[in-house]
Amino acid sequence: MDTLNVNGLAKSYGSTAVLQGLTFELRPGECYGLLGPNGAGKTTTLRCALGLTAPDAGTIRLAGLPVPERAREARSRVGIVPQMDNLDPDFTAAENLLVYGRYFGLPDRAVHERIPRLLEFAGLGGRAEAKINTLSGGMKRRLTLARALVNDPDILFLDEPTTGLDPQARHLIWERLKQLLAQGKTVLLTTHFMDEAERLCHRLAIMDRGRFIAEGSPREVIAAHIEPEVVEVYGEPGGAPAGPPQGGAAKDMEQAQPANEQHPLPRERGRGDGSLMSAADWAREEAAQFATRVEVTGETAFCYLTESAPLLRHLAGRQGLRYLHRPANLEDVFLKLTGRDLRD
């Protein structure tokens, strides 16, 4: 089955090279992820692949057809969830699906038959007559997914399908995508959520400034680009009793223990007697002997290493420093490859 082949794709806006020679293909039945910071060129890649933006160089085949020359035809085999919802505000949920089906040349009868199943699939059973402006953000996103399925596509393009959704809605979308993959559909997904990519993508590419800087299965990418273990070291919040570490990584926690079971001294005083210091100072002065690589952001030091035991022993004897030890994940790779600076 023909999916998407992109070869040497390049695109500039004015003097900015937005895509700089991308080459990739989707294998039938796989979920392929495009990851990259804001402005990396993910949406532009999708637009080129759909024939909505004319590339400056490169060849594209979508569903076996050359794009942009036969893009109109090729799009009839594709379902698209755009980055921004663009449901028709003048219509109900069901009318949105009906009218969208007509754009594919589907007879009303066929679409009417599909509507209840599509709404059910999107968790919107019973909402057929709901006006779009009465739907929550998550419902709109799910309705957009249902709309993308109205033509029973072989290939799905999903541009950040779960951005802005609550965990419940995100999990529902993930479940649905797995079902669609199980039905044999091929999925091209962009996302900023590394856990989402790790969970769903068979293969993925990390892109930055219009170039691929890593490609492969999530495991391959992690193995190829980063040390296997991470120890995050935090300074104790000024004088507060030790508690679980803050931050998004907490769910991946393998072990987390306060370095000091007693009430630690406030950090400001700690420097004075030499026994306590901030994580940043610790990283600057002592981390290098234990870790292959250390990155400091604010009050957290990320230590990347292959052998963690010596560092953990060292930290166990330190006052005022807490830590979190975990395996390296895609987010670490992403941050290593694309840097920690804001893009926009």
Place this chain on the structure above:
Amino acid sequence: MNAFRPPSPSLRFIPVWRRNFLVWRKLAIPSVLGNLADPMIYMLGLGYGLGALLPEVGGVSYLAFLAAGTVCFSTMNAATFEALYSAFSRMQVQKTWEAILNAPVALDDLVLAELVWAASKASLSGAAILAVVAALGLVSSPLALWALPVVFLAGLAFAALGLIVTALAPSYDFFMYYFTLIVTPMTLISGVFFPVEQLPAAFQALSSLLPLSHAVKLARPLLLGEAPPAAALHIAVLAGYAVTAFWLALGLARRRLLK
């Protein structure tokens, strides 16, 4: 690819036309009444008020003279409003076009659908005025029914011109320029409210280039029960405007949206 390559639309414009029709159907009655009220007030106000002062204009009562002008004027307005404000909402604000372009519909189909839709809606308001005019006894023969295709053709021409403006517009405010600089002056020199012959020669020459005056020259004789002189010329001018302006509007839209 050159944005101004020839249009190559397909029949996929029909589902897009139907989308706009379905939205309109939900608000049909207020929409038709709104399109009817404004021109009727003008026509009756000017026709009876001013008409009382004038014995005859162009050989008929002023009200009868004004009837054809009003039909064309309101066709122009309806087509222009739809192609400007409504199409701009769909293109820029609601992102309806973006959604449609993700389906197997080309921009060529989409712009054609907007063109035909705006002309269809304009025809409805032209037809509604025609019906009122007929009910007032201002129409002399069934020949007046030929005004309906004229209205549709004029609708295409004005919609296509409007779509050019929409494809260029950064925001709604931009449309004011089009009305102030083009639509209003065109209305005044196209024989809607008074015969073009009243104008200085230079303005008469300018008038003969404008689509509205050609629409009026077709519609007025038809409403008065006569075959329009030089009908082929007027039809050709209106069709020429429609085709050229559509081509240009599509090129500008491609440049704006498919870059």
